[in-house]
Amino acid sequence: METKQTDIKLKSPVRCIVKLGGAAITCKNEFEKINEANLITVSSQLREAMIVDDFKEQQVLDYNSFVVIHGAGSFGHFQASKSGVHRGGLNQPLVKAGFVATRISVTSLNLEIVRALAREGIPSVAMSPFSCGWSTRERNIASADVSTVVEALDSGFVPVLHGDAVLDESLGCTILSGDVIISHLAAHLKPQFVVFLTDVFGVYDRPPAEPNAVLLREIAVREDGSWSVVNPTFEDSDKQVEISVASHDTTGGMLTKISEAAMIAKLGIDVYIVKAATEHSLTALSGKLRDEIPEDWLGTVIRYVS
Amino acid sequence: METKQTDIKLKSPVRCIVKLGGAAITCKNEFEKINEANLITVSSQLREAMIVDDFKEQQVLDYNSFVVIHGAGSFGHFQASKSGVHRGGLNQPLVKAGFVATRISVTSLNLEIVRALAREGIPSVAMSPFSCGWSTRERNIASADVSTVVEALDSGFVPVLHGDAVLDESLGCTILSGDVIISHLAAHLKPQFVVFLTDVFGVYDRPPAEPNAVLLREIAVREDGSWSVVNPTFEDSDKQVEISVASHDTTGGMLTKISEAAMIAKLGIDVYIVKAATEHSLTALSGKLRDEIPEDWLGTVIRYVS
Incomplete structure (x- = not known):
């Protein structure tokens, strides 16, 4: 290249x-x-x-x-x-x-x-x-x-x-x-960080329009490129597996999005996926999320954990 | 470079x-x-x-x-x-x-x-x-x-x-x-050739709007980069000198235009300066001028002579 x-x-x-x-x-x-x-x-x-x-x-x-x-x-x-x-x-x-x-x-x-x-x-x-x-x-x-x-x-x-x-x-x-x-x-x-401005609040566990869709607030990416949802913590441990193995990207492009973001996060760069033109996007763009993610912030953070 | x-x-x-x-x-x-x-x-x-x-x-x-x-x-x-x-x-x-x-x-x-x-x-x-x-x-x-x-x-x-x-x-x-x-x-x-489409019929011996402005139909460029008007042939030999030495480009950008075109012509590439959106521009763009310049063609040809 x-x-x-x-x-x-x-x-x-x-x-x-x-x-x-x-x-x-x-x-x-x-x-x-x-x-x-x-x-x-x-x-x-x-x-x-x-x-x-x-x-x-x-x-x-x-x-x-x-x-x-x-x-x-x-x-x-x-x-x-x-x-x-x-x-x-x-x-x-x-x-x-x-x-x-x-x-x-x-x-x-x-x-x-x-x-x-x-x-x-x-x-x-x-x-x-x-x-x-x-x-x-x-x-x-x-x-x-x-x-x-x-x-x-x-x-x-x-x-x-x-x-x-x-x-x-x-x-x-x-x-x-x-x-x-x-x-x-x-x-x-x-x-220092990458922000994806989109038309939904972040990455969900299923197409956001579906009832009971859950916003994935924080995803941890490991050295080997694998990732897992760390917030929310799903009581049903099968749920985590379900998200990870969902094949053919039937969940509204979620897996593709996470995989691409995970590749960036693996470099040690925080990735924020957030709804454009909201207070949450302004917070993300300002870089404040690098220090602390406020409780009321809506979006998905994808970051590297060593 | x-x-x-x-x-x-x-x-x-x-x-x-x-x-x-x-x-x-x-x-x-x-x-x-x-x-x-x-x-x-x-x-x-x-x-x-x-x-x-x-x-x-x-x-x-x-x-x-x-x-x-x-x-x-x-x-x-x-x-x-x-x-x-x-x-x-x-x-x-x-x-x-x-x-x-x-x-x-x-x-x-x-x-x-x-x-x-x-x-x-x-x-x-x-x-x-x-x-x-x-x-x-x-x-x-x-x-x-x-x-x-x-x-x-x-x-x-x-x-x-x-x-x-x-x-x-x-x-x-x-x-x-x-x-x-x-x-x-x-x-x-x-x-093979370069065409400049402009808003006048070509290069003149003085600003084209002036009375008695003469369209320079053919300019010959020599090995050393010097150039002279070969058509029309000015009976008054001082005229040729006048065009060549006109300083500070008072003739409506003519000298700059000719100098730049001469640099291209020196490479053996014909340059045609012609009024856009006329039959003359179509003739120039078609490449026909490389063989012969028709009597009724209006424009300026700048070419290398060995």
Whole structure:
């Protein structure tokens, strides 16, 4: 994997990588529709979270410590799935046209997010993975030059990346998801914590809409990558097993989410999955959860235990 | 200069690098206003120019042989000049905000151009120079990884780049003009010809709006980079000297334009400067001028003579 490891010498450490989930910032069921209210609140919360007190007790914006990645939501998905961009085959006119249409859709969302952040005074800069030269091989990252992201951070900007259609060495093309980008950046930039902003309160033991769905408040990840729910403690010990072995990810993508978050947590980076545009997301973004998780905080913390 | 020369092994040669001048595709005096009619015609002409007859006498779109670069026109210039982005100084809040605003403005124009080209069936992909990691040192290109452009070309896409705000190693930041990008790409991609689409018929001996302005139809560039007008032939021999020595570029940017075009022509690449969205621009884009320049063709040809 070509990642230019040697170039990664950040002037100051990255504080947070934040994922704006597609479901949180767009209206899922309306074609290319932004959830304006959420986006405004999310941008405002990000600004608040970036303010740090300096030694003179003046408030300064600690801009250079955040990276934003967003999903596609109701942008891109339609164009990508209809043409099968994720399966590759650029020699097929439909796939090639789908690639172009997908990129137009996701970059137009990206532009609006950069604009919303800039309106809050955040020095956001679009960094589209395809343009940055990110590419895959069999859908795994093959080339991702993190140095351009580092240079933007070092210059005091907040890079804004997104899930994108990219070239794939074996398939021709595919979709690189925002979550894969986060894992990659987390491994190389070593942020203090990672926040996933989503449209539900966190990770549940079953689809959140189901009755009796239980919010998993804290998940512990061990050295070998295995994980277990430590809060709530299930009286029924079979329950824990049930969550761990639930196959084929029938629980609304829960297992995939936990597995990806666990890979990040294994690096010693706290991961918070929280509902966007709530008091809980602001708490998570501010970094306060690293010291203590308040009783009334709603969300899922996934962290490494040695 | 970090250009990854070794990576430049194109599957097929680049046919044309085309510059969509800011004045041709935007309304110069209206803030962030696209010249829709021109953009539609330009896109349609580009599509027509990309069609080549294959050996079966079927028309096929020879997509992978064009690179598009556009200027900013009424996008970006206001934001950039008001904040002084070209002078650098990212530690000043106004410059940093101007950098962000400039990029938002030029990337929104870029998105609309990519969209207009895609509507014509051209597989256009946005490649923003800042995102691509292009940077400067004292305003000269310091790093420009052409390999991402090459990969896009090799996959059959038409990369669309633009003048952009970029990081500068000594100044902090500056503006990288579309014309500088073209010179750089021309030197590395070695296209068959370069077309500058503008809002006048070509290069004149004085500002085109002045009475008696004469269109310079053909300019010959010699090995040492010097150039002379070979058509029309001025009876008054002092006239030739007058054009060559006109100092401080008082002739509406003519000398700068010729000098930049001459640098490209010196590489053996024909340069055509022509009015956008006219029959003359279509002739230039089609590559027909390489064989013969029709009597009724209006524009300026700048080419190397050995």
